[in-house]
Amino acid sequence: AQKVTQAQTEISVVEKEDVTLDCVYETRDTTYYLFWYKQPPSGELVFLIRRNSFDEQNEISGRYSWNFQKSTSSFNFTITASQVVDSAVYFCALSEILTGGGNKLTFGTGTQLKVEL
């Protein structure tokens, strides 16, 4: 069975600090996809990034960067120079293809990030 663990329930930082959100996953699939989503107080989950299992290149998008380590089954997310607008719940998810169509996302419990002035 697929499993995603986000051990950090809540993180508080001061604006401009860097912060890393951890994600550890379990799967028996050899090909899989990992995702990060952001959920601001409005409730809507916003897609941030997708990573496939055969591409271990780290990715940077502005202040966001992701570190995928297949050897440790981790897909960590770093926000550089955090801002108040980054305050949200962040979810890591693992995708499983459904035979009838679509894909099933297994989510972690999320990390609540609070960025204060």
Next chain:
Amino acid sequence: ETGVTQTPRHLVMGMTNKKSLKCEQHLGHNAMYWYKQSAKKPLELMFVYSLEERVENNSVPSRFSPECPNSSHLFLHLHTLQPEDSALYLCASSQDLRGGADEQFFGPGTRLTVL
């Protein structure tokens, strides 16, 4: 309208009521999903539809009944709910062209309270 919309945004109902949640996607996607988000629990996948056919039913109680009349609309019919069903219900859609690689686009959710 753009993206994925859900109505109503908030719903309060008694245990004997019947109500429906509506989801509409304006993205031309082929797959639609219902998730339940309860406090302090991971998002739980409830139902998946691909090309209007139900492909996943995650052991959801029969008091939740989904309906997908076309690839743009998804409903969740509710009847005789329990207080523990109070949660945020999220709808999502995906293109369903790249298997597990498809990102899902989420609506804002319906906050349901069962009294």
